[in-house]
Amino acid sequence: MLISIALTALALASSQVAAHGGVLSYKFGSTTYQGFQAYNSPAGQKxxxxxxxxxxxxxxxxxxxxxCNTNGASLGAGQLSATVAAGTKVVATWNQWPHTIGPVMVYMAKCPGSCTSANPASLSWFKIDQAGLISGTLSTGLWGQGQLVNNANTWTSTIPASLAPGEYIIRHELLAVHTSNIPQFYPECAQLIITGSGTAQPSGSYLVKFPGAYQFSDPGVTINVYANPDQTNYTIPGPAVWHG
Structure with missing residues (x-):
C-alpha cells in the first residue's frame, strides 16, 4: 500500500513537471548555479x-x-548569493518547457541590506528584459516563450552595466497565455551580489511592487489569443524596461 501511494505521488509530480515548470539553473559567465529542487524539502538544500x-x-x-512563486522563502543557512559584475549576461535554463505562446520577463530589485532577510513583497522591482510577440499573429506567431524553447529552454539577459553595486534579487517570469482568458504566471527568484563602479538606480514609473504590478484588467494578462487570429500586436504587462 505504501509503495502504491509513493508511486502515485511520483507519477503526479512527473506529470506536473511535464506540464509546467520553472527555472532550474543560472549561468553567469562560466559559473553555473543549480536552482532550488521543487517538490523536495528545503532542509539541506543550498x-x-x-x-x-x-x-x-x-x-x-x-x-x-x-x-517569487510558492512560497518564495529564503533558505536561511542554505541561502546563497551569486557575486556577479554589472554588465554580465545571465542565462536561465528552464525544464523542458511545453508552452510557446506568451511573454518572457526579467526583473530585479535592490535589497536594503541582506537579501536573505528581505521580504520580496516589500521591494521595488524594475524590469531589465522582456520579449512578447516577436513576429506574426497572436495565435501562430513567434513569441518570447517560443524563442526560449528554440534556444534549448534558455533565456539570456544582461544585467545593466551602469547598475549600482549591492545585493539584489533577480526575478525571471514566464506568462503563458495559450489558455483563453486564464493567465499562467511562472515566477522564480534568485539572489545576487552585484559588483562594479556603476551608480545608476531606476526610479519613478520603472519601479513596481508585487503584488500590484499586474491586474486582471491588463490587456496582456487576460487575453484570448484565438479570438483575434489576425492581430499582430500584444501589450506586455508591467513597466517599461530599464536599460540603465
Missing amino acids: SIQREWDTYNPITDPTVPEIV
Missing part, C-alpha cells in the same frame, strides 16, 4: 534561488505568490 514548491502556474496576479 541554492542562490529562493524556495519554490510547485511547477504549477499562478493564475491570479494579485496573490502574494506572484512575487
Whole structure:
C-alpha cells in the first residue's frame, strides 16, 4: 500500500513537471548555479534561488505568490548569493518547457541590506528584459516563450552595466497565455551580489511592487489569443524596461 501511494505521488509530480515548470539553473559567465529542487524539502538544500514548491502556474496576479512563486522563502543557512559584475549576461535554463505562446520577463530589485532577510513583497522591482510577440499573429506567431524553447529552454539577459553595486534579487517570469482568458504566471527568484563602479538606480514609473504590478484588467494578462487570429500586436504587462 505504501509503495502504491509513493508511486502515485511520483507519477503526479512527473506529470506536473511535464506540464509546467520553472527555472532550474543560472549561468553567469562560466559559473553555473543549480536552482532550488521543487517538490523536495528545503532542509539541506543550498541554492542562490529562493524556495519554490510547485511547477504549477499562478493564475491570479494579485496573490502574494506572484512575487517569487510558492512560497518564495529564503533558505536561511542554505541561502546563497551569486557575486556577479554589472554588465554580465545571465542565462536561465528552464525544464523542458511545453508552452510557446506568451511573454518572457526579467526583473530585479535592490535589497536594503541582506537579501536573505528581505521580504520580496516589500521591494521595488524594475524590469531589465522582456520579449512578447516577436513576429506574426497572436495565435501562430513567434513569441518570447517560443524563442526560449528554440534556444534549448534558455533565456539570456544582461544585467545593466551602469547598475549600482549591492545585493539584489533577480526575478525571471514566464506568462503563458495559450489558455483563453486564464493567465499562467511562472515566477522564480534568485539572489545576487552585484559588483562594479556603476551608480545608476531606476526610479519613478520603472519601479513596481508585487503584488500590484499586474491586474486582471491588463490587456496582456487576460487575453484570448484565438479570438483575434489576425492581430499582430500584444501589450506586455508591467513597466517599461530599464536599460540603465
